[in-house]
Structure formats: C-alpha cells, structure tokens
Amino acid sequence: MTNKTQANSTRAKIEAACQAVVKALDQKGEMSFGRLRRETHLEVHLLSWSIGWLAHEQSIEVIPKGASFTIARKATDTGKGILI
Secondary structure (H helix, E strand, O other): OOOOHHHHHHHHHHHHHHHHHHHHHHHOOEEEEEHHHHHHHHHHHHHHHHHHHHHHHHOOOEEEEOOOOEEEOOOOOHHHHHHH
C-alpha cells in the first residue's frame, strides 16, 4: 500500500467514525466517552480522532463533568455535513 493509498484509507475510516459519532449523538443525546464507544463500536483511537475532528469543526462540544467529560452535539450546528 502506498503512502497516498494508506492516507486515503485512514481518512475514510475517520470520516466513517465521525458519521457514527454524529448519528449516535443525534439519536441518543449527550453521553460519556465510554457510552459513546459502546454505542458506536469504534476502536478507541478512531473514536478519539473523530471527537477531535468534530470538536475542531465545532460540530460537537466536550463538556467537563468533574474529573470526566461528556460529548454532545452543538446546539448551533447547522447539520450541513462533516468536512474532512
């Protein structure tokens, strides 16, 4: 596999992970990292990457909860899709 092919494959995996996260949050609302992982069945690294990307794109927010956090869709998100 060439570097370009590998990069495209990784990008596709992250895009699919982002879509799974958005779908889970839209359907079930705010949740912890652990619950989001159970709902999406994503590997930890893919879930982490997708949360980072979606937060960067301001599609989700990470909400501090004591020593932990929850993840939720931003109320102001326009739902125009995920830009990757």
